[in-house]
Amino acid sequence: MSPVSIRWLGHAAFQLKQGSTEILIDPWLTNPLSPAKPEEMRPDYIVVTHDHGDHLGEAIEISKRTGAPVIAVYELANFIQENGGNAIGMNIGGPAVLKNGVKVYLTPAFHSSTHGSPTGAVVDLGGFKIYHAGDTGLFGDMKLIGEVYSPDLALLPIGGFFTMNADQAAIAVQLIGPRYAAPMHYNTFDVIKQDPSYFAERVKRLRPLTEVIIPKPGEWIELK
Numbered sequence: 001m002s003p004v005s006i007r008w009l010g011h012a013a014f015q016l017k018q019g020s021t022e023i024l025i026d027p028w029l030t031n032p033l034s035p036a037k038p039e040e041m042r043p044d045y046i047v048v049t050h051d052h053g054d055h056l057g058e059a060i061e062i063s064k065r066t067g068a069p070v071i072a073v074y075e076l077a078n079f080i081q082e083n084g085g086n087a088i089g090m091n092i093g094g095p096a097v098l099k100n101g102v103k104v105y106l107t108p109a110f111h112s113s114t115h116g117s118p119t120g121a122v123v124d125l126g127g128f129k130i131y132h133a134g135d136t137g138l139f140g141d142m143k144l145i146g147e148v149y150s151p152d153l154a155l156l157p158i159g160g161f162f163t164m165n166a167d168q169a170a171i172a173v174q175l176i177g178p179r180y181a182a183p184m185h186y187n188t189f190d191v192i193k194q195d196p197s198y199f200a201e202r203v204k205r206l207r208p209l210t211e212v213i214i215p216k217p218g219e220w221i222e223l224k
Helices: 059-066 074-082 142-149 166-176 196-206
Strands: 004-008 014-018 021-025 045-047 070-073 087-090 093-097 103-108 119-125 128-132 153-157 180-184 220-223
Touching: 004 128, 004 180, 014 119, 014 128, 021 119, 045 059, 059 070, 059 074, 070 074, 070 119, 074 087, 087 093, 103 142, 119 142, 128 142, 142 166, 153 166, 166 180, 166 196, 180 196
Parallel strands: 021 045, 045 070, 070 087, 128 153, 153 180
Antiparallel strands: 004 014, 004 220, 014 021, 093 103, 103 119, 119 128
């Protein structure tokens, strides 16, 4: 299995690379922390967890320019297509089987959305599995997500107010049991200000086998 590179682009936006495959998740690239510009992106696929503007972001714009399909829950995919983007509509379950053996599963998330249900996503890059929780509160079936998908990396919101806070996200790590965990959806606005080192401390206490990674916006991190 070749290494996977991840890059946090602020808020809940991530860029994933393995070999020649590149995937964007929740590409709100005009967020205050983002070092990237939408016009620079040329992904093979885009995954969107729900239709709030801080997650749908510039997905339609990037899809229209590059032809990259947006993978999203069925109703949101229809909305994207109606607005000129390319989309693959699926639902919670899956997987969508993509080129180079990449698989995407949609998972439940406890949040709100206008077009279809909010979701998380598990992206399987040749055996390395990344769970992006989307926007969600803490829920007990995160344990089931851990058991079914065995994610290597969990990307979890810690900002509170709209989502889990750092304490709740640490419990999520305990339930999921990934090898790595990284915080997201924090410090974009005052209402979601959090110290990610506190999240790391809580995880160390509750789930010491998980290594917490705290990426800086724009920093590439290679995992295997």
